[in-house]
Amino acid sequence: MSRTLVVSAPGRANLIGNPTDLYGGAVLSCSVDLRARVRLEAAGELVLATEGRECEIRADRDLAPRGDLFDVARAVLAHVGVPELACRIEYASEIPLRSGMAGSTALVVSLLHALGAWLGRPLGPYELAETARRIELSLMKVMCGYVDHYMCTFGGLRYLDFRGKGIDRSDGEQPFATVEPLERWAPELPFVLAFTGVQHSSGAVHSPIRERWLAGDPEVVAGYERVGEIARAGKRAFLAGDFERLGALMNENHALQRDFGGSGESNERLIRAALAGGARAAKLAGAGNGGTIVALCREDGIAPVESALRDAGAAALYRPVVVPGVTLEAD
DSSP states (O other): OOOEEEEEEEEEEEEESTTGGGTTOEEEEEEEEEEEEEEEEEOSSEEEEETTEEEEEOSGGGGSOOSSTTHHHHHHHHHHOSTTOOEEEEEEESSOTTSSSOHHHHHHHHHHHHHHHHHTOOOOHHHHHHHHHHIIIIISOOOOOSHHHHHHHHBSEEEEEOTTOSTTSOGGGOOOOEEEEOTTTOOOOOEEEEEOSOOOOHHHHHHHHHHHHHTTOHHHHHHHHHHHHHHHHHHHHHHHTOHHHHHHHHHHHHHHHHHTTOOOHHHHHHHHHHHHTTOSEEEESSOSSSSEEEEEOOTTOHHHHHHHHHHTTOSEEEOBOOOBSSEEEEO
8 A cells, every 4th residue: 555654854943042952051042934855755775865966875884974975864763673664755845955954954853753653653742852862873983962853843932941861871860851842931032043155063162172072171161051041041131131131141142152162163253253243142953063053132123133144144044933843743
């Protein structure tokens, strides 16, 4: 019997608190209206397809990474296992590649959820987020925290608390993140996202700073403790509609990450442009050295900020939008 299944998951923009999801902190984050999408169709063999290319998977040895467009799917299949699968797995993404909006994670979450549904073994949302993170960290060798995986799974506007999550515990001992939906009580979202056009590697940004943190560098340890405090204060300011306070906190968040070497000239150019265009604040929306920045605009001043960002060479502009997380669109 013919069967077709479609799953999608959104990207995300971190508004404040990042990257303390790597350090037991907290992050206020919002989805973006760009999605990765996976389509499974019954077939005689297991075939991967993306961007007009195909790759047949016959055995476990075919799941070894090759540095191509199929490595994300290979990693998910390596976790799930291939003996039971006879289907065509086609995938694509609206999220720009390596743009700092969790594009690869959205694809991992979509693939994992789709395969679970296909095999009749769906994961609950918390297990889905944690498993997706484990695949990226262990199989794809990506230095990553947790916020991307939770946001691609849950979507929406969320305050996420990662206290108790750290490298000194096995996966079975790690608490789930606390996921708090804020869209019901939140004011409007006067934010603009600007993609630098520079593809980045989050691991290349995070790894050197993480090594300093693991070595007990007092500057980094104290800095990320402060960013965790900033996230909690930012949540309060956001819900109270105190955008002056929120802007000050966002700028402090970015200054700390920039001073640790976590930004980049392409990011700083757009941040300077956003502030010159009237934004209250501007900071990294993910990791630096490219990717995307987020600007907090004044209520009547979004257009001038967007104009300034275009003039400064932003490759694309987006808005954070409250949209659903991972979704089974058809089965």
